[in-house]
Amino acid sequence: RLDPAQTRELTLSLMTPEQRDEFLHTKECNFAFTAKNVGRFRVSAFVQRDCVGMVLRRIETRIPTFEELGLPHTLHDLAMTNRGIVFLVGATGTGKSTSLAAMVGYRNHNSTGHIISIEDPIEFLHNHAGCIVTQREVGIDTESYEVALRNTLRQAPDVILIGEIRTREAMEHAITFAETGHLVLTTLHANNANQALDRILHFFPEEQHDQVLMDLSLNLRGIVAQQLVRRPDGNGRRAIMEILLNTPLVSDMILKGEVHKLKELMKRSTEHGMITFDQALYDAFRRGEITQEDALHHADSSNEVRLMIKLGDSSPNALSRSAGRLGFSD
Template sequence: MSKETIENIASQVTLPELLKRMTDLGGSDLHLTTNSAPQVRVHGHLRPLDGFAPMTPADTKRLAYSVLTDAQKHRFEENLELDFSFGLKGMSRFRANLFNQKGAVGAVFRAIPYEIKTFEALGLPPVVSDLCNKPRGLILVTGPTGSGKSTTLAAMIDKINSERHDHILTIEDPIEFLHNHKSCVVNQREVAADTHSFASALRTALRQDPDIVLVGEMRDLETIEMALRIAETGHLTFATLHTNSAYSTINRIIDVFPASQQAQVRTQLSLVLEGIMCQALLPKSSGDGRCMALEILVPNSAIRNLIREDKIHQIYSMMQTGQDKFGMQTFNQSLATLVHKKQITIEAAMQRTSNADELKELLERGSGLNQSYGGGPKPGMPANGHASPYAQGRPIGQRPPAR
């Protein structure tokens, strides 16, 4: 194929055609930027699409603008960046971010399946189902960008939508997964389209008679404060944060507030927190896709006291020993379980852990892992719940540093 032909393809291809190429490859994201061919992320790695020359500023602008409304074009040109979502019939929904770089338009499009995945497909443990049955409180799903937080939350909301008779209110930027009315009434509000901000939507949320409220992201003090208040007034509240562990999530929430308010916030959080799920996606050992590693904190009375007393650094050791009775697990325990199930390689686990010595010890003591992944006695653990001899030693690994 000649250079001229390749350049003509780049100037004539449509965005739906590029998105179709991405989904056919099993990709998650499409990247459009100048001086580069279109690139797709497949199983976590970027690769250029074959047969395309580097795009010009005119190419990227034409492709990005092709799915914008006039109002969205105006917002983008005024703010120089834009978040939005859209659907292509018979293909998928997509979340998009447009931005400017070096004076030209760039864009990233992420695929969002129309079909919401089940707990079984995601490998979520039974304790997550228990969290969905909570009548009230705050449940946080955290992790880095691209770790599947939206997918996990969609599965949890869909379960509630199928089993309860409540009003679900979501506030998102943008709306990603679409929830039809099942057993519940579901209202989904998009920032900039249906409301001005997370904070303004949350200020009026209680007047809309919700039972369950989903906050797409707790970005600032006011949003966090409102989410805590909604949970405190007897509503089941879901939210996300970009944190990598349960204890760092608690610290992040508290540290957002001025020192004069932190004692009050610790008390609030100790009362309303019902669960923290910190997740990451790792490449499967088979090379076919990725699987989820998941840290889970389910507060008991002792953990609630530690939050209230500002002893957050002591929570980790309770999570290490809270797997059987409460369904808790540390990120390293999850990694070790995935290695022993041969779902990921030891090398992949070691690249993701923040405490390699602890993970090595867990892998060497494989009998100490909960192979059922979230509840039920460990192999060698009697039904009466008393630990077998291998569990009588010191706690595994080091605690996180004190604040």
């Protein structure tokens, strides 16, 4: 067991001089480090009750494949898109970075070009394959996301990965990159596709919302929302994804600001590769990948998932007929 002085010394020893200065000034620091013959870790250092603490999460350094993660084939298509913006959204710890790494790895091995990744911190290390992969870490290789993004187009990218969009300026850069013919892959903190669009709008003053909606209607390629749900045998967790794709009808709804109508459209557009969380949870339960209890616990509408299980059918028509007869509501 470490005493407070030893914990402080150990935590500071893992940091670069720049990270140490940041930590001593702000009392917070997030970074990644590699322990030889042990592994790579993501670290969150902090101060609590005037003592230094840290939480370490092991990073799987080998780039995972879509098949290993059990991700839907739609992500193959999004990873290979020529231009536009793809958002991966979810709460902290839901596997966004892992899914994003799989998308970059797939693109790297199945195309040519230049992928620029700006991350805070770098988690997965990508080797050059079909593509040249440039990885820049905020605080080490560049001062901030914003500084790096201002210079990115001068570096001739084809794909730009932004580890997380946290500011209006970063969002403006992402939209501009998409408009100029680049593919942008990025993450955002939001629970589902609808909330992600609301979050994007909230970066901007209300008088700019119409312009932002127009930009998104033209440049959005997809929003993938992710949760992790434990497997029945307790051996790991299963990624459950909600997927919104920018079809002509979706584009029209976004342009008109009718974000509240998108969920119903997603339910009826599975043939295009779209799916809601509730449909994805039902499908995972039907395949035996999660329990009924967890499917209901993670559902947007537990009654709707319960009805899907009862009917053995997730189609909107079947649900609306049965809900009407049974009087279900949430």
